[in-house]
Amino acid sequence: MSVIVVGAGIVGLSVAYEALLSGAAVTIIDRDPEGDKASFGNAGGIAVTEVIPLSVPGLWKKVPFWALDPLGPLAVRIRHTPHLFPWLWRFAKVGSASEVRRISGALAEINSRVYDDLVPLFNKVGLANDLFRKGALTVYESESGLRRDRPEWDAKRALGVESQELSASQVRDMEPALGPIVKNGVFTPQWSHVSDPKRIVDVLRCWLADNGAEILQDQVDRVEPRTDGAALTLNGGKTLRAAKIVIAAGVWSAQLAKQLGDRVLLESERGYNTTIASPGVVLEREVIFADRKFVATPLSIGLRIGGAAEFGGLKAAPNFNRSKALVTLAKLYLPGIKEEGGVEWSGHRPATPDSLPVIGRSGPSPRIIYAFGHGHLGLTQGPTTGKIVGDLLFERKPCLNVEPFSVARFS
Ligand SMILES: Cc1cc2nc3c(=O)[nH]c(=O)nc-3n(C[C@H](O)[C@H](O)[C@H](O)COP(=O)(O)OP(=O)(O)OC[C@H]3O[C@@H](n4cnc5c(N)ncnc54)[C@H](O)[C@@H]3O)c2cc1C
Numbered sequence: 001m002s003v004i005v006v007g008a009g010i011v012g013l014s015v016a017y018e019a020l021l022s023g024a025a026v027t028i029i030d031r032d033p034e035g036d037k038a039s040f041g042n043a044g045g046i047a048v049t050e051v052i053p054l055s056v057p058g059l060w061k062k063v064p065f066w067a068l069d070p071l072g073p074l075a076v077r078i079r080h081t082p083h084l085f086p087w088l089w090r091f092a093k094v095g096s097a098s099e100v101r102r103i104s105g106a107l108a109e110i111n112s113r114v115y116d117d118l119v120p121l122f123n124k125v126g127l128a129n130d131l132f133r134k135g136a137l138t139v140y141e142s143e144s145g146l147r148r149d150r151p152e153w154d155a156k157r158a159l160g161v162e163s164q165e166l167s168a169s170q171v172r173d174m175e176p177a178l179g180p181i182v183k184n185g186v187f188t189p190q191w192s193h194v195s196d197p198k199r200i201v202d203v204l205r206c207w208l209a210d211n212g213a214e215i216l217q218d219q220v221d222r223v224e225p226r227t228d229g230a231a232l233t234l235n236g237g238k239t240l241r242a243a244k245i246v247i248a249a250g251v252w253s254a255q256l257a258k259q260l261g262d263r264v265l266l267e268s269e270r271g272y273n274t275t276i277a278s279p280g281v282v283l284e285r286e287v288i289f290a291d292r293k294f295v296a297t298p299l300s301i302g303l304r305i306g307g308a309a310e311f312g313g314l315k316a317a318p319n320f321n322r323s324k325a326l327v328t329l330a331k332l333y334l335p336g337i338k339e340e341g342g343v344e345w346s347g348h349r350p351a352t353p354d355s356l357p358v359i360g361r362s363g364p365s366p367r368i369i370y371a372f373g374h375g376h377l378g379l380t381q382g383p384t385t386g387k388i389v390g391d392l393l394f395e396r397k398p399c400l401n402v403e404p405f406s407v408a409r410f411s
Contacts, residue, residue, distance in 0.1 A: 002242040003393060004029060004232065006220045006256065009039035010197075010382035011371050012248035013204045016213050017121060017383075018390030019246075027242070028208065029232075031219040038250055038347040038378060039201050043273065043306050044297045045136065045286050046192040047380050048114045049161045051107040052152055053355035054375075055095035066293075071325035073293035077312030084311055087265045090410075091353035103354055106404035107377075108159035110357075110384055113400060117383040125207040127200060130300075134285040136191035137166075137175060139182045139333070141291045146184050149290060153186060163188050177281040179335040193286045195300040197379060223247060223256050225365030244393050246369045251314065251350035253358075253372035262363045263410045266373050268314050269351035272322040272344070273306025275299065280338035289333055294326050296334070303337075305330045309349075318346040351375045359388050359405040369393065370407055 003019045005012045008030035020026045066074040076084065094103065122131055140146045146165070153163055164187045171185040172178055194200050209215050219235035223245055230245040247253050254266040283298040294307030308322045323344040331337055352358065352373040362368040371389050374381050384399075391398040 001025070001244065001393070003027070003244050003246065004240060004242040005246045005248055006030075006223070006232070007247070007249035007253070007372075008033040008201070008205060008215065009037050009248065009250050010201055010379050011039075011250070011374060011385055012246070013201060013208060014121065014382040014386030015246050015248050015371050015389045016208050017125070017204065018386040019393055020208060020211060020213055022390050022394050024393065026208070026213040027216060027240070028213055029216045029218050029220055029234075031217065033205065033215055033217055034202070036345075036347070038349055040198040041273065041345040041347050042197045042271075042379055043286070043295050043304060044194045044197050044299055044379065045295065046114065046118065046131070046194065047377060048111040048190050049136070049156060049163070049188045050377060050380070051104050051111055051156055051159050051161060053094065053100060053103045053107065055091045055353065055355070056100050057095055057097055059095060060092070071322055073308060075308070075310045075312075077310070077316050080311060080313040080316065083313060084267065087267045087353050090265050094354040099354070102404070103356060104155065104159055106356055109400055110381055112160060113384045113387075114380055117387045121204075121383045121386070125204050127203055130195040130199060131192055132194070132285070133192040135187055135189040136193075136286040136288060137171065137185050137187055138288040138290050139171060139178065139185040141181055142183055145291050146186070161188065162190055175283055175285070175287060177283060177334050177336060178287070179333055181332055191286065193297050193299075194379070199300070200379070220249070220256065222259055223368060224260070225368060230365060230367045244367045244369065246371055246389055246393070248371040250372060251348045253350065253370065257362065257370060257407065260362055260364050260368065262407050264358065264373075264407060265353050265410050266358075267311055267351050268348040269375065270308070270310040270312060270318065270346055270348055271306060272308045272310075272318070272320065272326065272346045273304050274323045274327050274339075274342040274344050275302045275304045276337070276339060276342045277302040278338065278341065279303040281334045281336045289329070292329050294329060296330060314348065320344045320346070322346075349375050350378070354409070357381060357385065357405055358407050359385055360402050360407060361392065363407065363411075
C-alpha cells in the first residue's frame with residue numbers, strides 16, 4: 001500500500017515510521033524537512049503526567065492578571081483577536097467540570113501508552129541513549145501556591161499520575177542549583193526528557209530515509225479524495241496519488257483540512273525559549289516553575305528555559321523579549337545561572353481549544369487521515385499517534401479509543 005505523509009515534524013515522522021514497519025511504501029512531503037519547526041526546538045519533555053486540559057473551571061479569573069503583564073505567561077495579539085473568537089468560544093465551553101473530566105480521561109488514556117510506543121521507536125532508530133527517565137520536579141514559591149494546585153494534583157493522581165510532595169530541603173537535595181525562593185515541590189517520576197528534540201527528529205528522519213521512505217521537499221497546496229485513494233497537489237501544480245494520505249502538518253494542517261471541507265479549530269500558540277550552552281548550573285531533570293509558568297530542561301546542548309503562550313496567528317513576527325523575560329525569571333530560581341551565549345527560539349504549538357489532538361479519518365474520505373493538533377504534547381504523544389494512525393491505515397482496531405480525537409467534534 002502507498003502512503004503519503006504531509007509533514008516531517010515528530011508527528012509525521014512517527015506516522016511514517018509505523019506505516020513503514022507495517023509494510024507501506026512511504027513518501028514524506030515537507031516544504032522544509034530539516035527546518036526549524038515546533039518539533040525541533042521544544043522543551044524536550046515527555047510530559048505524560050500532563051493530563052488536565054488548559055481550559056478548566058476558574059481559569060478566567062486568572063487570565064486578566066496574566067494578560068496585564070506584557071511579558072507574562074499568556075498573550076493575545078490584538079490584531080488577531082477577531083480570528084480567535086470561534087476558538088476562544090470553544091475553549092470557554094470545554095472549561096466545565098464535566099468536560100474537563102471527559103478530556104482528562106482521554107488525555108490520561110493516550111499518555112498511559114506513551115512509553116509503550118516511544119521506547120521501542122527510540123530503541124529501533126538509535127535513540128536509546130537519548131531518553132532520560134529521571135522524572136520532573138514542579139516547584140513552588142509558597143505553601144499557598146502548592147495549596148492552590150492541590151486539587152489538580154489530586155485529579156491527576158486519580159488518573160494514574162504518580163506524584164510526591166517534597167519540602168524545600170528535599171527539593172534542594174534533588175536539585176541543589178535551586179535557590180531559597182523555592183519553598184516546596186512535587187516530584188513526578190513518570191515524566192522524562194530527551195537529549196535534544198532536534199536530534200530526535202533528525203535521527204528519526206535519517207533512519208526513515210535509510211530504511212526506504214522517500215522524503216520530498218515540497219509544499220502541499222491541496223489534498224483530495226479519489227475513488228481509489230487520495231491525491232495531492234504540490235505548489236508547482238504537480239499531482240501525486242497514493243492509496244492513503246496522512247495530514248500531519250502541525251498548525252498548518254487546518255488549511256488542508258478546511259479545503260477538504262472539515263471544520264477544525266486550530267490556532268498557533270507560540271512558545272519561546274533560550275538555550276544556554278554553558279549555564280553555570282546543573283539540573284538533573286526538567287524543572288517546572290508552577291507559579292510563573294515556565295520550565296527548564298537540561299538538554300545535551302545546554303539548559304533550555306522556555307514557556308509562554310502567545311496567540312497571534314501564523315504571520316506575526318516573534319517577540320523575543322519573551323525569551324529574555326523567561327531567562328530573567330530563571331535567575332530568581334537558579335541564582336548561579338550564567339546567561340551569556342543563550343540562543344533564542346520560538347515555535348508554533350498546534351493548539352486545539354480542548355487540548356486534545358485530532359487523530360482519525362477525515363470527514364470526506366476514510367483514506368485521508370488526520371494527525372495534528374497536539375498542542376503542548378506533540379513530542380510526548382507523537383509515537384503513540386504514529387501507532388494509532390498505523391492501525392487506521394491498515395484497518396486494524398486502534399490501540400485505544402479514538403473517538404475523543406475525531407475531527408467531527410468541531411462540526
Ligand atoms: C516552546 C515549546 C515547547 C514545547 N515543549 C514540549 C514538550 O516539552 N513536550 C512535548 O511533548 N511537546 C512540546 N511542545 C509541543 C510540540 O513541540 C508540538 O506539539 C509538536 O512538535 C508538533 O509536531 P508536528 O509534527 O505536529 O508539527 P511541526 O513540528 O510543526 O511540523 C509540521 C511540519 O509540517 C510541515 N508543513 C506544514 N504545512 C505544510 C504543507 N502545506 N506542505 C508541506 N509541508 C508542510 C512544516 O514545514 C513542518 O515541518 C512544545 C512546543 C513549543 C512551541
